[in-house]
Amino acid sequence: MEVIRCLLLLAVLFLAGAHGGEAQPLVPGLFTFGDSSVDVGNNDYLHTLIKADFPPYGRDFQGRVATGRFCNGKLATDITADTLGFTSYPPAYLSPEASGQNLLIGANFASAGSGYYDHTALMYHAISFTQQLEYFKEYQSKLAAVAGSSQAKSIVTGSLYIISFGASDFVQNYYINPLLFKTQTVDQFSDRLVSIFRNSVTQLYGMGARRVAVTTLPPLGCLPAAITLFGHGSSGCVSKLNSDSQRFNSKMSAAVDSLSKQYHDLKIAVFDIYTPLYSLVTSPESQGFTEAKRGCCGTGKVEFTVFLCNPKSVGTCSNATTYVFWDAVHPSEAANQVIADSLLTEGINLVT
Known part of the structure; x- marks a missing residue:
């Protein structure tokens, strides 16, 4: 990993020298779509209970400010932005600053509680993926007005697009919704999500995207909330949920292979979240961690809303x-660093 990180750093330094000493990122922009794992603050502007705009969220972030990130500090996508050479992060698209000076580095369209299955977003008053794509169209119009149509097209084509999806659809919808789990098998639900994913990438391609990364599902059965809700008193990972994750990831990888063959000028890669997070959970000590069964905030068993993870939560580490x-669903900044490092191998092929 250090070799790859050094190669990316050398690439950033090379571009800096090519532009008179001013550091240039490896890609002109970074756009993120998806759920709470990559939401940098769109939840701040939504009428939803799934929010992170209050302490102790953000206590280890810049300025110790709760920005709407479901983390104590940086997300894996923030760390990716650092590696790519950005000096600031794509803002929440619904925030006032997103329509101003930050247009040229991209934007974050992700939303807490959001999913590919639009009903997931509806349940939690989140931004559905369908709506996120509409916001991207709106963004392109604003970008053209600021940068001109030619430069806007170049930015859109050269930028990196990261899609994170599926976890909310399963944990916050399928597994707890009898209208779904009693009428559809996991494979049927997975096939439906993968089909929507294929259509979404096709739409992004039609709007100019040429560098796309999609994250796998994490080991859903190892999330503290999943262990609490579905573990039947056991403290170990829920094997069925992990098997569901693996089968879904295989289907999604096959879809990515198919898309790469369909669009020969599309660089598309799978960012494997499952493997590094499962390794952290099952052997935390080997990587300097001491606690992998519960989150830092509160009891760490089910906390990921204002009612359960807040400044007065008893037991917060x-x-x-x-x-x-x-919290009970989202990795810490330290874990996000490990995850981001593991993505470098796949990511270097997208930006070079």
């Missing part, structure tokens, strides 16, 4: 650097 999870 004083130091999250040795916790794999920040």
